Amino acid sequence: MxxxxxxxxxxxxxxxxxxxxxxxxxxxxxxxxxxxxxxxxxxxxxxxxxxxxxxxxxxxxxxxxxxxxxxxxxxxxxxxxxxxxxxxxxxxxxxxxxxxxxxxxxxxxxxxxxxxxxxxxxxxxxxxxxxxxxxxxxxxxxxxxxxxxxxxxxxxxxxxxxxxxxxxxxxxxxxxxxxxxxxxxxxxxxxxxxxxxxxxxxxxxxxxxxxxxxxxxxxxxxxxxxxxxxxxxxxxxxxxxxxxxxxxxxxxxxxxxxxxxxxxxxxxxxxxxxxxxxxxxxxxxxxxxxxxxxxxxxxxxxxxxxxxxDTKPSYRAIALRKAQTLITVKSPAMLHAAGFLARVFDILSRHQISVDLVTTSEISVALTLDDAPGSAFSHSIEPALAELKTFSEVTVEQDLSLIAVIGNHLHSTRGVTGSLFQALEKINMRLICHGASRHNLCFLVEDKEAATVVKELHQALF
The missing domain is CATH 3.40.1160.10 (Acetylglutamate kinase-like)
Structure with a gap:
């Protein structure tokens, strides 16, 4: 049929x-x-x-x-x-x-x-x-x-x-x-x-x-x-x-x-x-x-x-998205200050730049942006960076890939996170994002290593 x-x-x-x-x-x-x-x-x-x-x-x-x-x-x-x-x-x-x-x-x-x-x-x-x-x-x-x-x-x-x-x-x-x-x-x-x-x-x-x-x-x-x-x-x-x-x-x-x-x-x-x-x-x-x-x-x-x-396995799939850009915005003024992140995201929003992953420390925030053909990034990033540089130090890293492990309750199931990080221990990651969603764990690697990382990770998890 x-x-x-x-x-x-x-x-x-x-x-x-x-x-x-x-x-x-x-x-x-x-x-x-x-x-x-x-x-x-x-x-x-x-x-x-x-x-x-x-x-x-x-x-x-x-x-x-x-x-x-x-x-x-x-x-x-x-x-x-x-x-x-x-x-x-x-x-x-x-x-x-x-x-x-x-x-x-x-x-x-x-x-x-x-x-x-x-x-x-x-x-x-x-x-x-x-x-x-x-x-x-x-x-x-x-x-x-x-x-x-x-x-x-x-x-x-x-x-x-x-x-x-x-x-x-x-x-x-x-x-x-x-x-x-x-x-x-x-x-x-x-x-x-x-x-x-x-x-x-x-x-x-x-x-x-x-x-x-x-x-x-x-x-x-x-x-x-x-x-x-x-x-x-x-x-x-x-x-x-x-x-x-x-x-x-x-x-x-x-x-x-x-x-x-x-x-x-x-x-x-x-x-x-x-x-x-x-x-x-x-x-x-x-x-x-x-x-x-x-x-x-x-x-x-x-x-x-x-x-x-009917089934909800811990690990369901691994997704890969290339052409990612990592932007790190750093400023001592961020320390114990209110409104710094709001200011950063307001600039990106006005330039219609969508942010995927975010991690923060006391004085810096790291953001991943999709540099895919046809995205707003290609024509909006320069004016956005110019605004950010008026009050912070900005670092831009390109030629990165985002790898996402998709599954269920990755943030709370006992043993799942441990086995996942064991599989990742030999991988050189630039950024990792875990806990914001129960369905994914994401990290950045260099484009040239991405295919090998996905293949090895798939072998370990599936």
């Missing part, structure tokens, strides 16, 4: 509302080409409970759109556009009734090509409009793949219901507005047919296209799942569930059959690539189970994420 609720490899499916339906999200590799889309169609048609399908852009398309957005050279833009055209037409040519969607695809490509011929840099709003074309193209194509398999299906523009603010590039969904618009425009359609829609994109109150940030398709699916009262949200990707650590780091990594919302949220926050960090927030609000599986191997089962789990 292709239904993950019936696979022996997965943990038993959580109890859900039998009258509700399933929201299934398919990532970029799952809709990369016609063959991949056909595999996803098999999954959908094998389970009549799947009604709402959310898709990413076909693999490679968003990267090409990002490349277009980065340059004002029309020649380079057109070269990247040719790559998008090639990926799109490779699918279109293999459709039996390509004439039914050919005009829609041609119109989208024409709009895209017209947009990229502005001989200037794009505004933030134009960049979001530009990036939306990947999902808009793949959703039209995938709906036709399903239609040719006999499904009653149509493509739906998610911007009609995915209301956001106007923070282009990383828009914030407006949950109450989305719920109302979904009842008005989307739910009536779902009673009659399958609906294929787009992840990652939305629209503000003025109708301008927005995006939720890279990886936002998972988040979109969870938000829509909340809005329609889904029984389950499925995330179909290119890996068989969530692993005890990145399988590329050690062959000993294994799939986790079940994991709690809290544990999965820690993993996503601290670097696990399978889930977007915000994905679980809507699911947690409404207690909607999330299933993660591979569209290439749906029969292999996957990972169930839910509020209640």
């Amino acid at each position: 292709l239904n993950p609720q019936n696979t022996s490899a997965a943990a038993a499916a959580p109890v859900v509302n039998p009258d509700a339906f399933i929201v299934a999200k398919f990532g970029g590799t799952s809709v990369a080409d016609f063959t991949a889309m056909s595999r996803c169609a098999d999954i959908i048609l094998a389970d009549p409970n799947i009604k709402l399908i959310v898709v990413s852009a076909s693999s490679g398309v968003t990267n090409l759109l990002v490349d277009i957005a980065k340059t004002s050279d029309i020649g380079l833009r057109l070269a990247h556009y040719s790559g998008i055209e090639r990926i799109t037409y490779n699918v279109l040519r293999q459709l039996q009734q390509q004439h039914l969607v050919g005009a829609a695809i041609e119109q989208l490509l024409l709009e895209l090509k017209t947009l990229l011929q502005f001989e200037r840099e794009f505004s933030d709003a134009e960049k979001d409009l530009l990036l939306s074309f990947g999902e808009r193209l793949s959703s039209v194509l995938f709906a036709q793949v399903l239609a040719e398999r006999g499904a009653a299906v149509s493509s739906f523009d998610v911007r009609r219901v995915m209301r956001t603010d106007s923070r282009f590039g990383k828009a914030e969904p407006q949950i109450e507005a989305i719920a109302g618009l979904t009842v008005q425009y989307l739910l009536p359609l779902l009673k009659q047919q399958l609906i294929v829609t787009q992840g990652f994109i939305g629209a503000d109150g003025s109708g301008q296209t927005t995006t939720l940030g890279r990886g936002g398709s998972d988040y979109s699916a969870a938000i829509l799942g909340e809005a329609v009262g889904a029984r389950v949200v499925q995330i179909w990707t290119d890996v068989v569930g969530i692993f005890t650590t990145d399988p590329r780091l050690t062959s000993a990594a294994r799939c986790i059959p079940e994991i709690s919302f809290d544990e999965a949220a820690e993993m996503a926050t601290f670097g696990a690539k399978v889930l977007h960090p915000a994905t679980l927030i809507p699911a947690m609000r409404q207690n909607i189970p999330v299933f993660v599986g591979s569209s290439r191997e749906p029969e292999a089962g996957g990972t169930w994420i839910s509020k209640q789990v």
